Structure formats: structure tokens, C-alpha cells
Amino acid sequence: MSRRASRPLAADRITNPAPEAYSYVELDAAAQRGNAVLAEECALAIAYNGISHAVMMVSPSALEDFVVGFSLSGALVESVDEIYDIQLSRRGEAFSAEVQIGNRAFWALKQQRRSLAGTSGCGLCGVEAIEQALPQLTTLTPSPLPPAAHLHELRARINDAQRLARQSGALHAALYVDEHGEIVLCREDIGRHNALDKLIGALRREGRDSRRGFAVVTSRCSLELIHKAVRAGLSTLVSLSAPTDLCVRWARQHHLNLIHLPHHSAPRAYSPCNNAE
Template sequence: MISRTLPIKILRPDSITAGERAIAIEVPVAIEIDGLGYAVMMMTPADLAEFTTGFLLTERLADSADDVRDIDVFEAEAGWIVRVGLSERCKGRIHDRVRHRTSDTSCGLCGISGLEQLCKPVPRTPPRPATPVSALFAALAGLRAHQPLNAATGAIHAAAACDRAGKVIAAYEDVGRHNALDKLVGGLAIAAQPVDGFILVTSRVSFEMVDKALIAGAPMLVGISAPTSLAIDHAREHGLTLLAVARSDAILVVNDPWNLFENGSEGGT
């Protein structure tokens, strides 16, 4: 169950009426890796295998979906538990980075033990985007159709992979913006499907969202809300094309390392 309907009251300037509303389910999901507790995430209990795969990739505990073994997802009294194993070549990493943390839906970096853990390696430089401006607005217009849970509850973020024409080819929802993006990263990795166009997220663009897009190998990240300074710095350091405050009438170009969006240009080719 990812939502439930609850009775509510509706206040208006001249009346109070009874009603009901679909409410998004938020539960703790404990991640156990090779028998060791690693993280507890507050999230939507759907697509947990994809989330776990993406989470291990973006945490740099796995290098590919093949390194993620034996995912076992089950519901417990207090929430959900995901037990997963790592390939032999990756097993040592968990012992170097074991931590117990409780992450809320606003920050997947809460609980790291030191600032040096922010400086995790990025395996490759993002490719040159080949997406015209028209595709960006097409994706924005089409994204709502891929957000059924948010349509019902109004409380859910989405992360979508879009092709060069702006068609949404994969999308995941979660109460946590970073969880939604991890689900997308994991789903794409499991399907061995590269990001041909760009990743579109319905949230602000933070350092971690940029970092996850880099791990996914996306040519470009587009956010509906604003970026943070650290997100911009991270994108500039690693050559990720970054767009933000994406609306139906305008989009801000925050980092354009390929000079795709010059005045009068149609963007990528």
C-alpha cells in the first residue's frame, strides 16, 4: 500500500465541510548489506529492489547492477527491511563505510561521519547533451502523466529519464526526492538502459541530486526547483549540464559546459 484515504475537514472563509483525502504512505526502510545495518530511509514502500540497486550504486558500494546480489524485501512490524548482498569484489567496501543513520526525506547525506565522505569518485565525465530546447518543454508537459501517486496525494516527488525528443522513458515516485532518483538510477541499471537525453526531477537540485545524476551517466540534469551552490559547484567540477527552475514558460541554464544554449540557439543537436 502506497497511499490511504483519511477523513479531513476543509476550511473555507465562510464554511467548514467534511471530506476525505488520499495520503501518501511514508515508512522506515532498513537497508542491511551482507548482514550489516547500513541505513534507515524514510520513503514510499514501492520499487524497493530498484531503490536498493540505485542506492548501492550512488553510495559507491557497487559499480554495476551485477554487483548487487540476492535482494530480499519484506515487511516487518515497524516498517520494511531490505537485505542484500554484494559481489566478492565489492564486499570490502561495506566494512569501510558501515554506518547507522536515520535519513529524513530532505537530505540523503545526513549521518555521514566526516566531510571527506562528500568527495566520492565520479567514474566518468558526462557526455555532450544532444537535446533540443523543445524536448525540455515537451518533457515538462508530459511528466504529470507519469506521477499517479502525486496526482492522488500531492506529496510525492518524481525522477524521470527522458530521451532526446523529451519522451519520458522511465519514471519513479517517492516521498523523498533522492529516493525517487535512486529508484530511477537502479531501474535503469537493472535494465542496462543508458540515459539518452536527460534526467528530470521535480525537486530542488542539491549536491546529492547532481552526484546521483553523474553516477547514472546522464548528459544533463533538469530540476523543477532551484539549485544550491554546492550542486552548481559539483556540476561545474565534473562537467554536468545543469538546468533548473524549469517551468512551462522558462528554464534557467545554470551550467552549460558545452556552450549549447547560446543566445538564439536551439540547444543540443
């Protein structure tokens, strides 16, 4: 973070009330009643230097991480140093993020100005041109695959790390495993893209070298997640669901290590691969 944003942000001081438990009735002969904590969802409006840019449906946790990650992975800023300040405010069920960015980033943002409205299930909404859906990305420097031991029983360890999902379910997670094989960061959200943005933001805000370990996503691996990983400079992305063919081609082209972690089989490295072109 830049000198002006290295101090605690106003966003850090916003707290959320404990999740509410909702009553239900089981639809069987016993008709048992119970209570369950459900996943939270809220609208977050993001403005850069006073100009509204996007409204996203997110989970109301680690919002400052999300704003930083969203800005970086969407190529709205080139580095965290271009984010000078984040001011979060809340009105009822909605949040607003006022983000101050540097002149270069703001000029570039105005040049590519477009209407963008996001939802939890949408990764490329608002994209109006093929060039934006299939952007030019800087190719990464190749990195070795993580040791196989760091993937051992990873699914079980992820379940233990997902604190919010244990309460309510319905949440995706993005996690960071460090060079020692330990899960050191976990960010959760109703949106799989949001979860990865939160993780990217947390990595930058904590000053971690993301290429020393690897990121994990619990959701389907789609092309927009590859875009975010490459833009964030991650060396390796591990997905609990199988990637699409386009994901594999882009990962190989941009030297992003891409690993699928099946339920009952050994981890599968699709990129790099011995027969990769």
C-alpha cells in the first residue's frame, strides 16, 4: 500500500453484526423445526475518485481486501501503490466504497469507461468487446510446481479453514498456501470471483510474495479466474473443480501453473505439461 494508504483504513473499522439464525420446518412426517445461519449477501457500490464504477453483490466480510483485489485483478490499477485510500460506509443493507486512486490510473479508467453491473454468478458481465473478454495479459515468469506434499489432504484442510462456510454454507473460498504448505489466508464470498479478489487484496495488503506459495479456489475454474491469477502475478492456481479447455490453453500460454485436485484421484497438473505446446 502507498504511504497514504498504509495507515489503518476507515474500512477496517466497519463491523458487521452476528449473522441471524432463520427458523425452518423440515418437510417430512416429523416436521421438525430448527434454526440455521445463512450466508450473508449485500450490495457494494464502488466509486473511484468520486465516479461510480460498479455495483457488486458480495458477502460483507473483508471488503477492503475485495476492493484492492477487484481493482488489481480488473486492471483498474497497476499496483497497490496507486490506491491512496479506501473509505467504506454502510447504509442499511448496502455498502459504499469510495476509492482514491492516482492520476495515471484514473485517467486510464476514464479512457476505458464502461457500464458494469456485477452479480454473484457473473464474471464477465458488462464486457462490451471481445478484446475485454479475451484481454492481452503479460506472460508470467515460469515457476516450479508446488511439492506434492503440500497438496496432501488439502480438501480436508480447506474445510477446516472455511469458518464462514461452516456456519452457513453457500460460500466459495479462495485460499493461499505458503511455501511451507500451510494455509495462511482464507477469504470467503458468495461469488467465486469475489473470493479470489479478496484473497488477492489480502496478499497485497499483507505484503506477501504470492509466487512463493499457491492459491486455491473451491469453485469451478473458469477463464476469468485465470485472468485474475495472471494479473495478480500468482505462480500457481489450484482448483477443486476441473478447468475448462480454454482455461488450460490460457494457463499454458501465460505460464500459470494450473492444478486440478479431484475428490478421489491424485492431483492433475494441466499446466505446465510435458506435451504442452
